[in-house]
Amino acid sequence: MDTDVLIVGAGPTGLALGIDLARQGVAALVVERADTLFPGSRGKGIQPRTMEVFDDLGVLDAIREAGGGYPVQMIWQDGRRVGEHRMFEPVEVSEDAPYTEPLMVPQWRTQEILFARLTELGGRVAFGREVTGLDQDEDGVTVRFGATARSGAGDSLRARYVVAADGGRSTVRRALGIGMTGETVDPNPLLVADVRIAGLDRDHWHAFPPGGEAEGYLAICPLAGTEDFQMVAQFPEGTSVDLSLDAIRKVVATRSHLAPEDVTEVRWASDFRPRAALADRFRAGRVFLAGDAAHIHSPAGGQGLNTSVQDAYNLGWKLGAVLRDGAPAALLDTYEEERRPVAAEVLGLSTSVHRGETRRGGATRQLGLGYRESTLTRETRPTADGLRAGDRAPDATVAGVRLFDAFRGPHWTLLALDTEAPEPGAPVRVVRGPAHKTYGAGLFLVRPDGYVGWAGDTAAGSAEYLTRFGPGRDHRP
The missing domain is CATH 3.40.30.120 (Glutaredoxin)
Structure with a gap:
């Protein structure tokens, strides 16, 4: 074996799992198809339960220093401030729940902190390694990689277990033939971008409801700990979203009182159609699915990244118990048993929040999730x-x-x-x-x-x- 556990994907899920295994002394390698960590802000909400996980993994202080609370939403109309809206109702800190309010931390910063912690513990990420296929037998999994600029040829690695944390378009999940069952949450595409912008204060999350020539809403949120704003814009169904600087400037100028030149830089941009989907299985033999490879959420309510990190937290100690302590391999069966129902519940919640049927509140903090029906209980x-x-x-x-x-x-x-x-x-x-x-x-x-x-x-x-x-x-x- 080249390693005990091969983790495919260096997002929050893969990095958190790598940390958990490294602190247990389990040999693990994280591989990432890109040459660098993800550069965007997409998953920016850290819920209270995930803060507790990060406390245990040794990164909470850095996360809190890097982030900040959710600002009050300022609603604009025709260039005038017409109202305010709180994204979350405040909850008093208590002895049993020391973290009650979500933190806003750009995903790229969260990943930097997790990567630094993994490196501190002796873990490693191999960048530029794209998985092209895999085969497994009773003893382990052989994972194949595409050619690299350095080697000029593909190669393979052998691991006792593999964890697919390679996102919603997971190559590993598709290689296993595991389907996903889901629905379109909203047929209207969204643009999300990290921008530098002038003319807006950084104390509010600025919201511009549709009106006039605007074909959808615009929201511009200051990203704590940075000079950037995250911009989210909705478009009519069937629109081909343009991610260029000129196009983003036009959207901002059309939907707000700002001028095109107020958008000075686009640092990252992406488009997507909000959907919810759940993998039919979270395990196939010695391969596990975690994070977006197992469940895809609407961004509403900040549930996706948090559920993903908690997948890693559930699986990490079980892999450690089997590989380090000699626990029965059947313990690993409880990963899917416990996490798939939780993912299904949270998918329903995030979809309901997106559609305006449920307010962000107690459930979105994820402190009430548990495993009463588990065979481990x-x-x-x-x-x-x-x-x-x-x-x-x-x-x-x-x-x-x-x-x-x-x-x-x-x-x-x-x-x-x-x-x-x-x-x-x-x-x-x-x-x-x-x-x-x-x-x-x-x-x-x-x-x-x-x-x-x-x-x-x-x-x-x-x-x-x-x-x-x-x-x-x-x-x-």
Whole structure:
């Protein structure tokens, strides 16, 4: 084998997975068909649950420094300011949810931060490597690459597992013959561009509803931490969208009070038709689909990038458990079992937000997503009001210990709250303390990805659970 895990695609999904595997000491290589990281702002919203993931992966401070909050939307008409609109209703920070408001960070900056963290941990990205096909057998996967300028010929790599994080037009997904089921969310094409623009303040997200000669809305949002604005413009169905500087200047001048020359530079531009689609499977043998390769979202509500990073977070600890700790390979079956229903739920949410049927709010923060129905979940208490196995493990302070600090790192954590608990006999961090208002009393085994895997009033069954799914195994190599 050339590597244990080959990750195809150096977007947020692939980089986050690379970080998770690198910190576990799993040999992994990220390959990217482009020569550089993605240069645009497309996925700019970081939701509170993803902030918790980034906290664990060691990048949250850099992400917060690079970004900022969502500005109030300023609505314009005929060159006049006619109203304001908040994109999100503010939510008070609480002990159990220290991050409540989404951050705005251009996707290119998020990727730079993830790439730097991956490099810091000894991980590597091989740029200019385009996958052309693959074959798999009982022991691994052979991935073929196209010719490169350096070698002048194609080559191949051998890996135990492959993760396709290569986007909505995934080459790997197509090579596997996995279909996607979906729908057009909006038949009207969108232009999204990162521009330098004069004549607008950077304190508001500027919205220009259709009117006069305009054929669709225009929105211009300052990108925190940069001198750029992200511009989004809608066009009538069937329009061939022109991405040139002159065309973008014309759109801005037609739909706002700004002059064409106020757009001084186009740094990146793309067009797309909003759609929602879900892969029929998230796994084929030793190959997994993650991120946009598995689910494609409307940009409304900022759900796509976040769901993708959380795919990586779910899969990362499971690959580590199998490859590093000798867990049964069947553990990897739970990736699709857990993530596909979540992706389907979030796809419905983002589509509803796009169509104006649902406001951005509690659901879009993704703190309520969980795995109560998973075969990895064991709720042994006869009655359990509130927090249950399968739920996200909230933050709290127990006996002077902040739980998010205790959870940080790719390990299991046992919370013993007003309940006797034996030593787990495995590399599990134990936090003991009194009952807590969020958790109540009992025992809670928290997975490496911050979800309660097992919960009980006594320790009965916890050792057997760890033997099957956690690090307390007697079948280690």
